[in-house]
Amino acid sequence: MKLSTLLCTAAAVLLVGAGLARAAEADAGALLKELKGEAEPVKRSAAELEAAYAQALASLLPDMASDDLKKRSDSQGDWSKICLRAGRPGAEDDRAAACKAMLPKLGADTPPLTRVWLIRQLQLIGKGESVAALVALLDDKDALVRESARRAVQANPAPEAGQALLAALPKADSPAWRVAIINACAARKNAAAVAAIAKYLADNDESVALAAAAGLGKIGGAEAAAALAAAKAKATGKLLPVVLDAWLLCADQFVADGKKDAALPIYDALYAANNPDRFRIAALRGIVLVKGEDAVPILTEILTGSNARLRGIALSFMREVPGTGAAKAMAALLPKLAPAAQVDILNELGSRGDPATKSAVLAAAKSDDAGVRVAALKALGGVGDAADIGTLAQATAAEGPERDAARFALDHLRGQAVDQAMISALASADAKVRPELLRSLASRRVAAAVAPLAKYVEDADAATRIEAIKGLETLGDEKVAGLIIRAIANAKQDDERQAAEKTLGAICARAADKDAAADTVIKAAGSATGQAKASLLRALGKVGGAKALAAIKANLKDADAAAQEAAFRTLADWPDGAAAADLLELAKTETKAANQVLALRGYVRLITVGNRPVAEKVKMCQEALAAAKRPDEKRLVLGPLADLNTLEALKTAAPLMDEAGVKEEAASAAVKISKKLGGRLPAEVKDAMEKALTITRNDRVKKDAQDVLKKVAPAKK
């Protein structure tokens, strides 16, 4: 054969080989995509699935221990995705196939890094099929592989995994490994392991004995509890507290399993014994959980005893005891306790709201200690009833916390009878009590109180009138609008008129027929003057709508200074965009500086109100900038402008970098806008950022500008 022929043949072979390799690569790529769930699945039999997973793993395996971290990350990551997907519900064949693909690769022929990674996947999806292979690794020479395998067996749900760990326990070749196996048995709560683990309670190696004690506590049950009870008599040093803790865990597990009779002797022993407080505390809680109200005498004894540390804990446990018995016991304790402790008990009684404790709470309300009185008054809100309305209303005559507590209680007394009793009490109440009742009726949201509240809007007593007016802010409707308008007109003091204005605004804002509500207020404003008219105009602002807006605009030139100012401010605070055009016009033409600024502020505020298209917002910013006369005003516009993300926004902000008084803010706005553009419009952004960098002194803005520049003009490599 000629050399040329040979060369041609060799080239052809190479080409075919390369083609086949590429085809195989493409096949593997397609398979990986499919198994990761990124491509349509192919229907396969169980055997075909096993072959597919094996093929996928084979394609990834070489890079799993690569020194090239990117390759390692990619291959491990791909296999992890495949395994996690294989573990999905209803795909048992996939899961088993993925595991079976890994099992032959766990041996010493595979690099340790890969073995550990595969074991970690088995920890997440392995079941019975993986146990034997993993258990074999418990004797592996590589410590990392061995420990990884232990964790995977621990997490494996198959019963044979537990049996294998138990079998491995006596064979452990070091105390550290024995501890590891005990931990795994305990984490599985393997009751069959109790006897084997209990043997190690007396192990010469302290770490093993400690692990055995802790493990028995985790497994729990009668056998474990008995082993720990026996060990406790002999344990000393570090072992004793671990044994006691474990015994306690057994008791807690008994309670969780409904075996209170088995738990109680353990708790009693731990509580009664001369143990450190921490065990006594835990045991005491157990006793409370088991005995419920029957534990109250023990808690009472502690609460009146001398152990300050236990007293605090006992009270926290007392809170966990439900029932009238506990509440009564706490109430009975009150006279025996120091004031601060009484406060705590009273708080608890108030939150329980057991009427059986009312008399004790009432007695405490007469305490010499101010803190106790406050707590008792507040607790009365929980335990009291309609009969206590008078007491509480009178108590509001006090100052500070006592008044606040009495009000809180009035507002929280329970039952509809309370509402009716409060309404009935209005007629006979004196001038101090009546406002409190009115306030509380509103606070309690008593719908039936609208008529009584309305009745007192024109009362001779100012405090009564004001509370009635305030109450209607919460409860009133348009039917009382006329009454409130009269209250505005007839107000004898500023706070009364302000309250009425607020109430009118709230009523109108809630009105079903806004136009009718506006008509009522507009009509009243037409005949009002001075502060009353100003109040009515401001209330119109809460009504909103075209009619109200027209009325406000009509009053912008009112001869009455108060009315004119109110109209201006109301327009500036208008709740929606309907006022935008008028505000802009005023911002351009108003000659009074204060009004011009008000109008501009109002216009700028409206830029962000509602859901305007970005282009419209930019246009509004441009209009506002054109109307702005001073740097302060321009800075105001740059705020909303900076939140926009268009070239037009950038073009609006960028020239301001040349304007004295706003350079820094304009640079900041340009950077913010450019950040939002996210790499778009590189030329315009680049110019703006370079300019911003020459202007700003703010490090944060500088950094942001540099970051943006990197995006739009990356450095050449």
Next chain:
Amino acid sequence: MLKRTAVSRREFLKGAAALALAGPYVVTSAALGAGDRPAASNRITMAHIGIGNQGSGHFGGMLGNAEAQILAVGDVRQWVRDKCQKAVEDRYGQAKASGEYKGCAAYNDFREIAARTDIDATVVAVPDHWHALVAIELLKSGKDVYCEKPLALTIKQARAMVTATRRYGRVFQTGSQQRSSAEFRKACELVRNGRIGKVLTVNVNVGGPSTERYYPEEPIPEGFDWEFWLGPAPWAPHNSERCSGNYGGGWRMVRDYSGGMMTDWGAHHFDIAQWGLGMDNTGPVEILPPDGKDVPRLTYKYANGVVMYHGGGGNGVLFTGEKGKVEVNRGYFKSYPDEIGQEPLGPSDIRLYASNNHMADFFQCMKTRQRPICDVEIGCRSVSVCHLGNIAVWINRPLKWDPVKEEIIGDPEASRWLDRPMRAPWHLG
């Protein structure tokens, strides 16, 4: 709006505390006085374990806390614990006539701090994979605990921390300190009082889950107990980035040690979402990872119909209701319309537990033995939301969650993610 709102037991108790004049009467150590700096014997005795980025802030604050006396510091980096020990001794020495103070011990092993009987409480700010082990050991030894968020590396570890707190009658503050900020409280109170109407959706803007990370091996710095740093996590070679406390990177982004930004920031913002929704004792019932089609972003569904999204708009946390929206982040509050945020709460409206200083609240609760604003149960429920999101994303399939039994329904392999076996000899106590 004539509906009256009820006051929960917890809110009643806290409201009562706010009104009370009397001081605390229950103490953890010999006495905890009020007024000026108490005598040394009457201060709350503290230890700090983990004094890196977050821990150093707590440590600095505690040094200046007149009520506290730091008796011990713990860190697996010798240079850190030595520096902190010196800082304590210098600070307290200034108050001594001799100018010297030698009362602060430094430990590599937190168990030695737990074994001390003269320490009332401990601040735990170790990496997430250590939270449960350290905190439970401290609780067992009778100490109150302030533990940094996210509460734990797994849902089961978090539940074990709750159980231990209750079992040993301790006070446990989770370090989700946004609960002690007025803007978040205000937002949640408005939502809880129906000011935005029936809640429809919540958007929670935090970063994503942690991932497997691959780093080259680097020499272990002298004085750094690398084995102890790894502790219960799978063994890995030392690398400075792997164990860096750098916010937004470092160990927070490594799956063996943390849940990533989902748990790190999620323990703040999902926590606020849970607070606003009134879900402090429960959680979502369905978690859907993004699928690129019908579910554009990680989505949670609650039993009451509220849908919560990971991201998707708003600044921080955005509650959207039938009548308006409330948006809140640190130093930022906005309502839509504005009036929702302007109208003050009425006397009968729900008032949430009010704290303006997370550590001060912890101290107060150590004295009263009340549960603090971010009790361990709350920390557990909030971090569970974060972890469930992570699990759904990691395994890339929807989950059904039973928030009462705290079990994933119908997906045994997903359930394995509820806990992680620990490297021996460590085990969950």
